[in-house]
Amino acid sequence: MSLELAIFVIVGAIAVASALLMVISRNAVHSALWLILNFACIAFFYLTLGATFMALAQITVYAGAIMVLFLFVIMMIGPQRLPEPEAPIRWQTPVTVFLAVVLGTVFLIVAFAAILSGQVTVPGALHDVPTQAYGSGESIGSVLFNAYLLPFEMVSVVLLVAMIGAVVFTRNGTHSTGAE
Amino acid sequence: MDQSAVNIGLYVILSGVLFTIGIVGVLVRRSAIMIFMAIELMLNSANLALVAFARQHGGVDGQIIAFLVMVIAAAEVAVGLTIIVAVFRRIKTVDVDKLHSLKG
The missing domain is CATH 1.20.5 (Single alpha-helices involved in coiled-coils or other helix-helix interfaces)
Known part of the structure; x- marks a missing residue:
């Protein structure tokens, strides 16, 4: 077994184990932390595949921004108020x-x-x-802004709509709870 | 088979295993936040397969599609978590079985 294959097997085992622990963990905070470990493993696989830009985007966007948002919401609701309810179908x-x-x-x-x-x-x-430049930010950017310009613009509009939607939702929620 | 490197098929197998675990999470867990995290796991496994196939073909297009999936996932998380918070404020639970207001 070569070194590269051995590293793949080890990190792959960590990824599968962290995903399983994420699913079976009773505590929502523990689940989020296991998921962050899983995202880090996938970022490692992006690196071994030569996708350096994707690896960095994975760390900053997923393990950074998205999981911080998850943990923020879990903390706001309170992990003790997130017990796993009984399954109605046995x-x-x-x-x-x-x-x-x-x-x-x-x-x-x-x-x-x-x-x-x-x-x-x-x-x-x-x-x-x-x-040499495979998967670098330069090669991704040149293709993204030429061949994939329309999808890029559409995705930016989707992000804007999501941002406005999030603001509107929270405003409505505050308003309705204040009226009750 | 050359033993000096990792076959792309192994990445696809790993991606399939992670996707299956994500499906189990969506179907077994009852908390909306846990279901959401399992969906993120499934999106990530699909991204891994896309990047692996991009490596197989030597192009960068698969990585760009994975990048767009990542951006859409960020938007989805922003809206979805907001909905979960709004639901929690209204009925004080995130149990998906309690969300039966639309039951006919």
Whole structure:
């Protein structure tokens, strides 16, 4: 087993374990922290794939901004007021796990079939990226602002709408609780 | 098979496993915030597959799509958490089973 594969297996095990702990953790704050660890592992995988800009965006946007927002809301509501309620359907969890295992098996079959058929291959070692600037902010930016200019503008409008929507929602919530 | 590097298929397998765990989280947990975090996990696993396929083809387009997914996820989190807070203010719980006002 090469060093690169060994590192992949170790970090991949950490990613899967943190995702599982995120799902089964009773405390919402613990779940958020496990999810941050999972995002860090995925940022590491972006680095091994040569996507340096994506790795930094993953850390700043996901592990930074989004998870801070999650933790902020959890703290505001209060983690002690977020107990996991009893499931009204008793057989829901076993059935869900069974169906998830079926789905995961389908994923694995597809991925292994693709590997065995040679459609996905070993792209070369980490130092062997297609070009020197592959995945850098410069290459991402030049493609983003030329070929993907329209999606970029649409996404910026979506962000603006989300921002205004968040402001409007909180204003309405304050108003209705104040009227009660 | 060259043993000196990691096959892209392994990234796809990892992405599928993480996606499956995210689906389990969405279906099993009852707290709206936990369901939301599991959705973020699923978005991230899809992003990992996109970046892996971009590496496979040597292009940068997959990374840009993953970047756009990231931006949309940020917008979704902003609106979704606001909705959760508004719901919590009104009915004092984030249990999704209690949200049955629209039940026919």
